[in-house]
Amino acid sequence: MAGVYISWPFCSQKCTYCNFASGVYPAGLQERYLERLLEELQGHEWRWTPETVYLGGGTPGSMAAEELRAVLELVPGKPWREATLEAAPGAIAAEAVQAWLGCGVNRVSLGVQSFIEEELRRTGRRHTAEGVARDVALLRGAGIGNINVDLIAGLPGQTEAGWRASLEWLERLEPPHVSAYMLEVDEDSRLGRELLAGGARFGAGAVPAEEKIADFYEMAVEFLEKRGWRRYEISNFARPGFESLHNLKYWRLEPYAGFGADAHSFDGEWRTANTDDVRGYIEQGPQPERTRADVASERYLTGLRLMEGVDLRAEDEGRFGGAVARFQAEGLLEREGARVRLTRRGVMLSNEVFEAFL
Numbered sequence: 001m002a003g004v005y006i007s008w009p010f011c012s013q014k015c016t017y018c019n020f021a022s023g024v025y026p027a028g029l030q031e032r033y034l035e036r037l038l039e040e041l042q043g044h045e046w047r048w049t050p051e052t053v054y055l056g057g058g059t060p061g062s063m064a065a066e067e068l069r070a071v072l073e074l075v076p077g078k079p080w081r082e083a084t085l086e087a088a089p090g091a092i093a094a095e096a097v098q099a100w101l102g103c104g105v106n107r108v109s110l111g112v113q114s115f116i117e118e119e120l121r122r123t124g125r126r127h128t129a130e131g132v133a134r135d136v137a138l139l140r141g142a143g144i145g146n147i148n149v150d151l152i153a154g155l156p157g158q159t160e161a162g163w164r165a166s167l168e169w170l171e172r173l174e175p176p177h178v179s180a181y182m183l184e185v186d187e188d189s190r191l192g193r194e195l196l197a198g199g200a201r202f203g204a205g206a207v208p209a210e211e212k213i214a215d216f217y218e219m220a221v222e223f224l225e226k227r228g229w230r231r232y233e234i235s236n237f238a239r240p241g242f243e244s245l246h247n248l249k250y251w252r253l254e255p256y257a258g259f260g261a262d263a264h265s266f267d268g269e270w271r272t273a274n275t276d277d278v279r280g281y282i283e284q285g286p287q288p289e290r291t292r293a294d295v296a297s298e299r300y301l302t303g304l305r306l307m308e309g310v311d312l313r314a315e316d317e318g319r320f321g322g323a324v325a326r327f328q329a330e331g332l333l334e335r336e337g338a339r340v341r342l343t344r345r346g347v348m349l350s351n352e353v354f355e356a357f358l
C-alpha cells in the first residue's frame with residue numbers, strides 16, 4: 001500500500017537550523033500556491049489508493065480549514081490508516097484541531113525541537129514548554145492521541161542539563177512517538193552556513209562539539225528506551241503500535257506520491273522530485289525531474305536505518321557481501337541468516353556503513 005506526501009512550505013518565521021525548502025512568503029503567494037497544488041492533485045492519475053497521508057513542509061498546521069479540506073478532498077482513500085499533519089507548537093487553536101479531525105487527520109507531529117526557552121529563542125522559534133503541554137492536552141482531549149514530538153540534539157547553547165530537561169518534558173507529556181535528530185550542518189540552513197564558515201552568528205559559536213552532540217543522542221536513546229519508547233529507526237522512537245506508518249514506507253522502499261514544492265515520489269522504479277523553488281512551482285508547476293532508482297542499493301541504504309534491519313538478497317551477495325562481512329568484523333553490523341542490521345555502535349557510525357552501499 002502506498003502513501004501520499006503533501007508539501008505546504010509556508011512558515012511564520014525561518015528557523016536558523018532549518019534546511020527545508022520552506023520560508024516566509026507574502027500571503028498572496030500562498031493562495032497561488034494552493035491553486036497550483038490543487039491542479040497537481042487533480043491532474044494525478046491514481047494507480048493505487050493511498051493508506052497514509054503526510055502533510056509536511058513548512059507548517060501545514062497553519063493552513064485555513066477550507067484550504068486543508070480542498071487539498072485532502074482530492075486524495076482518495078479517506079479514512080486513511082494514518083494522516084499526519086505537521087504543526088508548529090505553542091498556539092494551536094481548538095477550532096483548528098476540530099477542522100483537522102473533520103478532514104481526516106489522525107496524527108499530529110509537533111516541531112518542538114527543545115523545551116528550553118533560551119535554546120528556542122536562538123533558533124527563532126516562539127513557543128514555550130508550557131505551550132507545548134497545552135497543545136498536547138488539547139489534541140488528546142479532541143481525540144488525537146497519536147502525537148509526535150521532534151527534538152534536536154546540538155542546538156546552540158545546549159547543555160547536558162538542558163538536554164536532560166527536554167527529555168524529562170517528554171516523560172511528563174508522554175507523546176507516543178518521538179523523533180530525535182542531531183543538528184544537521186549544511187549549506188542549506190543559515191546556522192549550517194555560519195558554522196561551515198567558522199562564524200558566530202545565530203549562536204554558531206555556542207553549538208556543542210560533535211562528540212557532545214553524539215553523547216546527547218546516546219543519552220536520549222538510553223532515556224527513551226528505559227521508559228518504553230522503542231527505537232525503530234535511527235532517529236525515531238515509538239510506543240508499540242505508534243511507529244509512523246507513512247515514514248516506514250520510505251525506509252521499506254514502498255511507493256509514495258508527493259505533491260507541492262520539493263515533494264518527492266517513488267513508484268518502485270523511478271524517483272521524481274518536484275522543483276524546490278516555491279515561486280518556480282507557482283509560476284511553472286512542479287517541473288518534475290525523474291531518475292531511475294538504484295533499487296538494489298537503496299534497499300540497504302534505507303532498510304539499514306531500521307532497527308529491524310533488512311535481508312541481504314542472494315543476488316546482492318556479490319556486490320555487498322564483502323562490505324557486510326567487513327562491518328560485521330568491525331562490530332558495526334550484525335547478521336542472522338539473511339537479515340542484516342546495524343549494531344548500537346553501527347548506528348553511531350551509520351554514515352560510514354551507508355557509504356559502502358552507495
Ligand code: SF4
Nearest residue numbers: 011014015018022058
Ligand atoms: S523548522 Fe519547520 S517551522 Fe522552522 S522554518 Fe523549517 S519548516 Fe518552518
